[in-house]
Structure formats: C-alpha cells, structure tokens
Amino acid sequence: MKTDFKKTLDAYKARHNEFRILDVPPQQYLMVDGHGAPGEGSEYTAAIGALYPVAYTLKFASKALDRDYVVPPLEALWWAEDMAAFTTGRDKSQWDWTAMILTPEWITDAMFQDAVAAVTAKSKTPETLPASLGKVRLEILEEGLCVQTLHLGPYDDEAEILAQMHDDYIPEQGLRMTGKHHEIYFNDFRKVESSKLRTLLRQPVERV
Known part of the structure; x- marks a missing residue:
C-alpha cells in the first residue's frame, strides 16, 4: 500500500482560524538554502527545480523495495534578520529560506547520493x-514544540495571522x-486560484 504522509503524520x-500546540518529531528532508523573493526565474524556483527530480527518483527507488509513498508537499523555512520583513513588512528581498521536501526515514544517504547521480x-x-542540484542535501530537521495553524488564501495575506x-x-x-518560520504548501499555486491555497504555518517555540 502506498503511504501518504499528509494523511498519516x-x-x-x-x-x-485555530492555533494548535504540538510536539513535532525529528524528520528527514531534502533541502536547498537560498535568499531573496520567490517567483519565476528566482533562486527559489531553481531550488524547487532541483528538489523534485531527486524526490521522485527516491520515491521510485523506494517503490522498487516495496515501500511506495506519495511524494510529500513542498515545504520551506523562512526567516529574516528583522522578522518584520517577513510578517508585516513583507520585504521579500530580505528573506532567507530553505526549500524542503519530506523524505521517509528509511531513505539512506547512499540512496540519496544514488538519486542525485x-x-x-x-x-x-x-x-x-x-541549476541547484549541487545544493540539495539530506538532513534531519528537529523542531520539537511548535504552534501551527492553517492559512487559506494568498500567501501575501498571511501577515495578519502570523502577527496574531x-x-x-x-x-x-x-x-x-x-526556530524558523515553517510553511507547508498543500496545493500548487500554479494550478489553483490564490483564494484556494492551503498553507500550514508553523512556528517552533519553547516554554518561558
């Protein structure tokens, strides 16, 4: 049976419109780091263009081992020296990011290297x-205690809920x-109207 992590995790x-506190376990990702605004022709677009070929190559390698799964959605960590540039100011030129795709724990470094090859x-x-294939890495992300919610609508409308x-x-x-602001994109902005975008917004936290 094919595993769909969106349904099992x-x-x-x-x-x-609901905040949730939860403990997120360590999870393995394909990652690419970069800086600047997302958009066509951007460094961010190049990162996505490198992540997906590796992700699907790993998926088919895993399927050959009778461990098939749905490639998880695109995710990204976002931050800026002044976080107001990300929340209220939305100054995208100041953004740093890590584009990511979740990868099952049974995917080994050797499998990753074979996929890149x-x-x-x-x-x-x-x-x-x-273009960014050489920047793709396999790494464990540890977030622990987090607050998250689901945002519906355009990405640029996230500022209000993030401020809250x-x-x-x-x-x-x-x-x-x-930790860093974390977004999970449940649908593709290229294929749906912006009003129908579904984005999980997550913020790692600690108790005071």
Missing part, C-alpha cells in the same frame, strides 16, 4: 541539469519563538 494536521545522468546537456500567532497567541500561552 500528525504534524500535517491543522485547522483554519541518476538525475545528473539523465541530464543530456549542462543546460538541462537542474507571534505577538498574541504565543506569549499568552507562556511560550516564546525559537
């Missing part, structure tokens, strides 16, 4: 080689922010 559960081999010319999370809810619960 508790960390993917969130509701609109396979993607490289499939690229007939340097022009067809994903950061400035009101987290302090009211006797918590403070620790």
Whole structure:
C-alpha cells in the first residue's frame, strides 16, 4: 500500500482560524538554502527545480523495495534578520529560506547520493541539469514544540495571522519563538486560484 504522509503524520494536521500546540518529531528532508523573493526565474524556483527530480527518483527507488509513498508537499523555512520583513513588512528581498521536501526515514544517504547521480545522468546537456542540484542535501530537521495553524488564501495575506500567532497567541500561552518560520504548501499555486491555497504555518517555540 502506498503511504501518504499528509494523511498519516500528525504534524500535517491543522485547522483554519485555530492555533494548535504540538510536539513535532525529528524528520528527514531534502533541502536547498537560498535568499531573496520567490517567483519565476528566482533562486527559489531553481531550488524547487532541483528538489523534485531527486524526490521522485527516491520515491521510485523506494517503490522498487516495496515501500511506495506519495511524494510529500513542498515545504520551506523562512526567516529574516528583522522578522518584520517577513510578517508585516513583507520585504521579500530580505528573506532567507530553505526549500524542503519530506523524505521517509528509511531513505539512506547512499540512496540519496544514488538519486542525485541518476538525475545528473539523465541530464543530456549542462543546460538541462537542474541549476541547484549541487545544493540539495539530506538532513534531519528537529523542531520539537511548535504552534501551527492553517492559512487559506494568498500567501501575501498571511501577515495578519502570523502577527496574531507571534505577538498574541504565543506569549499568552507562556511560550516564546525559537526556530524558523515553517510553511507547508498543500496545493500548487500554479494550478489553483490564490483564494484556494492551503498553507500550514508553523512556528517552533519553547516554554518561558
């Protein structure tokens, strides 16, 4: 049976207009780091273009071992020297990020290296080689205690709910922010109207 982590992992559960506190276990990801605004032709787009070929190569390698799964949704960590540039200011030129795709714990480093080699081999010319392929890495992300909610609508409308999370809810619960802002994209902005986008917003925290 094919595993769908969106349905099996508790960390993917969130509701609109409701904050949730949970412990997120360590999870393994394909990752690419970068800086600047997302968008067509951007460094972020190049990162996504490298992550997916590796993710699908790993999926098919795992399927050959009778451990098939649905490739999980795109995720990203976002931060800035001044977090107001990400929340209220939305100054995308100041953003740093790590684009990520969740990878099952049974995927080994050797399998990852083989997948990168396979993607490289499939690229007939340097022009067809994903530009950020050399930046892809396999790494464990440890977040622990987190607050999360589900945002519905355009990404640029996240500012209000993030301000509520950061400035009101987290302090009211006797918590403070620790790690990087984390987003999980349950649908593809290229294929659905912006009003129908579903994005999980997560903030690692610790008790004061």
